[in-house]
Amino acid sequence: MAAESKGDDGPQQPGLTRRALVQAALRVLESEGVGGLSMRKLAAELGVKASSLYWHVRNKEELLDLLTDELMADAQAPPREGDWRQQLREYCMRYRRHLLGKRDAAKVVAGRLAPGPHLLRLMEDQLGRLREAGFSDADAAMINYLLGAFVQGFVLQEQGPLSASEAMGAGRREVATAAGEQLRRLPQDTFPNLVALAGDLTGPSMEARFSFALERLLDGLSTLLEQDGSDARNEGTSHE
Amino acid sequence: MAAESKGDDGPQQPGLTRRALVQAALRVLESEGVGGLSMRKLAAELGVKASSLYWHVRNKEELLDLLTDELMADAQAPPREGDWRQQLREYCMRYRRHLLGKRDAAKVVAGRLAPGPHLLRLMEDQLGRLREAGFSDADAAMINYLLGAFVQGFVLQEQGPLSASEAMGAGRREVATAAGEQLRRLPQDTFPNLVALAGDLTGPSMEARFSFALERLLDGLSTLLEQDGSDARNEGTSHE
């Protein structure tokens, strides 16, 4: 597979492109997970020895940087329909779905802000919508960061093993109800709230948790627009 | 250091307690970072061979579960003064400071929800305050989860290398201004917003970003309380 499309940036085909490297990394990630993504396996996927990779890439960190951007390659911005709130909601829900769709994506992306071209494209688009909605420049920049961190952090928890010792074995639902039982059995005099809210704490799906958090966040953002609808538009707080 | 206080749960001292194991792991984490925390180094810290550890702990995952809870051992709930908003703000800021204070804490804790006794203590306390503030049981449970995920996700980004290839080398400030320059140099016709907001995107400190996000979140939570201040208190939405 992966017939080498000769691309538009190189004069000859040296057998191994950075592009090919990253694509192969993507395949290994999908099939082996982040724990199985090693330089040696990646080399094998490319029919080459591990030491060869270091000609194209400084080290594994750099490879992961490239991979991070590649993970965003086919992410799509939502349609420009509805108000800003609807659009931001769609942005976050799509981003979450996108990350959930690629194996261990959140673990790769996790605190890796190195912005590649694919991410820049999405940032550009989102910033435009935020400014059109009436957010100040400073607020738009903050919101853009905040939403990314929010979704990434959330999916990280969602993709990781719920209770770590149960990494393999039981499904999420069983683990959750088991956790609920455990909470209910706590000593009621020292943990009255945990006992009382055992069901509320362990019942909601990740879907529901995400949705709840997102709506709260959007509520919070809307208060930024409520004051001044006047002409002092792009002079919001300056966050220095 | 670490004279073996004999504790209250074991009849004799077998030389190696789970407690001692975790304490040693904490020390190795502090001195070597999460990348340097290996079973072999941990064993060495305890004056023992790596294979011995597997008598006390199923595998490294379990060790990290225990470590995760131990990282919360000396976390403190904020004083009960001010309104709910002030208290929740303090909760989040303290949690952030706490994680920032322990090397690579966020990376260990990251999607590891296995709740140990220390975390349970904090949850119990926070849930109590949320209910007293007037949040429904379902909302209180959601908020408790949400705030934890929020702070953890945020600190993860903050503790990781900003731009990954610059893991070592330049300080955060230089990296940020360099990123700003890079944004400003983008083609203005395809990235007008990134060019215009380059300063707003790269200027704010992590402190400011966290603060902004937190206030937005708190704004969003307060809208949950604005409707019904009446008697239908603990009958909020049910999030199933």
Added chain:
DNA sequence: ACCTGAACACCGTTCAAGT
């Protein structure tokens, strides 16, 4: 310019064997 071979200094985990 690009790739290999061989080595270095590591990993997590298992399991028979010791005491």
Added chain:
DNA sequence: ACCTGAACACCGTTCAAGT
């Protein structure tokens, strides 16, 4: 019951050497 020795199957990275 608790710990060790030795092994297995891996890692990331370097660097002289090949072509």
